[in-house]
Amino acid sequence: MQIKITGLSKIYKNGNRALENCDLEIGSGMFGLLGPNGAGKTTLMRILVTLMKPTSGHILVGDLDIQRDRREIRSMLGYLPQEFRFFSKLKTWEFLDYVASLAGLRNPRTRKKAVDEMLEQVGLFDVRDRLANKLSGGMKRRLGIAQALIGNPKIIVVDEPTTGLDPEERIRFRNLIADLGQGEVTILLSTHIVGDISSTCHNMALLNQGRVVFKGSPDELVEKARGHTWRIEAVDSELEEIKDKFSVISTVPSADGWEVHVVGDKLDGFSAQAVDPDLEHAYVYYMEHYLGENN
Numbered sequence: 032m033q034i035k036i037t038g039l040s041k042i043y044k045n046g047n048r049a050l051e052n053c054d055l056e057i058g059s060g061m062f063g064l065l066g067p068n069g070a071g072k073t074t075l076m077r078i079l080v081t082l083m084k085p086t087s088g089h090i091l092v093g094d095l096d097i098q099r100d101r102r103e104i105r106s107m108l109g110y111l112p113q114e115f116r117f118f119s120k121l122k123t124w125e126f127l128d129y130v131a132s133l134a135g136l137r138n139p140r141t142r143k144k145a146v147d148e149m150l151e152q153v154g155l156f157d158v159r160d161r162l163a164n165k166l167s168g169g170m171k172r173r174l175g176i177a178q179a180l181i182g183n184p185k186i187i188v189v190d191e192p193t194t195g196l197d198p199e200e201r202i203r204f205r206n207l208i209a210d211l212g213q214g215e216v217t218i219l220l221s222t223h224i225v226g227d228i229s230s231t232c233h234n235m236a237l238l239n240q241g242r243v244v245f246k247g248s249p250d251e252l253v254e255k256a257r258g259h260t261w262r263i264e265a266v267d268s269e270l271e272e273i274k275d276k277f278s279v280i281s282t283v284p285s286a287d288g289w290e291v292h293v294v295g296d297k298l299d300g301f302s303a304q305a306v307d308p309d310l311e312h313a314y315v316y317y318m319e320h321y322l323g324e325n326n
Contacts, residue, residue: 032093032107032185032217033058034079039088041074041241049074051241053088057219061209063232063249064221065314071241072221073113076190079219080110092186106135109184113191115175119164123155126163127177134182145181153177153207169200176207187211187218193227205230229310237317245317249310256294256313259320261303263291273301278319280312296320 034057041050049071066072077083079090081101090097092104117126127146136142150156153173158166163174172192179187189208193201209231211218220227228235229249237245237252245252260280265273266288273279277293284290292306294316308316 032215033091034186034217034219035089035091037089037091039075039078039090040086041071041078041083042086048241050078050085053238053241053243055236055243055246057217058234059215059217060234061218061220061232063228063235064219064238065225065228065235066223066238067318068223070223070238072223072238073190074241075238076110076112076188076219076221080108080188081105107185109179109182109187111175111179111187111189111192113194115171117163117171117174117178119162121163122160123163123166123174124150124159126174127181130178131181134184136182149177149181152180154203169196169203172196172200172204176204180211185216187216188221189218190221191224192220192222193224194222201226225311225314237314239318249313252317253308253310253313256308256316258305259296259316260292260294260306260308260312261298262306263293263298263301263303265289265291265301269301276300278315280315294320 036053036055039050039053042048053075064072064075074083078085081097081104092107095104097104121129124146127149128142131142131146136145147156150159153176155170155173155177158170166174176189176192179189193204196204205227208218208220220232222228233248235247235249235252236243263273264285264287270289273291273293277295277298280292280294282289282291294312
């Protein structure tokens with residue numbers, strides 16, 4: 032399912048420009064939307080799932096216009112918001128059964144089969160009779176993705192899905208989303224966590240202060256940081272100076288002091304070795320150096 036966004040802007044009543052003249056094309060598979068908190072990602076997600084109207088611009092979902100064909104577009108959508116809520120007095124299976132009925136699964140036998148299969152898929156079948164509000168944080172997030180997937184939507188929108196999850200739950204979630212992205216479904220993953228993009232998405236966009244400042248593949252963004260990522264072997268007395276002068280990606284203790292990874296154009300005063308960038312290097316370099324030089 033192709034999504035085409037043209038000239039999209041959102042200005043709130045207080046004058047805050049959450050989005051400004053955004054253009055994007057999103058096809059089938061996994062698409063990552065990366066950016067810092069406050070960049071406008073959640074506003075864009077809420078407009079895409081018809082919970083908010085834009086100030087200006089157009090969105091086409093296939094041949095459907097998001098302003099004119101809101102009901103038809105909603106029937107295609109699965110949505111996991113950043114703040115996921117559920118009915119606390121319902122058991123896990125009861126909540127998912129309720130969502131399935133809203134998604135159009137009217138036949139009780141068909142719906143029960145779909146609910147059981149989805150609970151199995153997200154690893155919640157063994158706790159299906161537990162009250163939803165008694166689930167762990169990771170399990171609640173899995174229930175969130177289950178309700179987004181029930182009914183086989185053509186478009187799945189997930190907003191900051193791994194925030195607050197421990198590493199094991201984060202990996203489980205990424206694997207589940209990656210498996211879903213192999214088919215014809217369109218999955219839009221919005222996050223400020225670089226690892227969520229690098230491990231799952233082949234195409235992405237970078238949003239900053241309401242503007243789309245990069246669109247392409249993660250590899251293309253990484254190439255923009257090549258030649259600007261460095262490893263410094265530092266002693267304790269140098270560490271604070273390095274942090275003051277450079278954008279530090281990581282600081283790891285070593286036998287003789289510290290191994291510090293930084294991004295920047297010139298590292299005057301320090302002996303540094305160039306290293307191959309990854310997406311985290313590229314994100315920091317692009318946001319703090321490349322954009323500044325080209326604005």
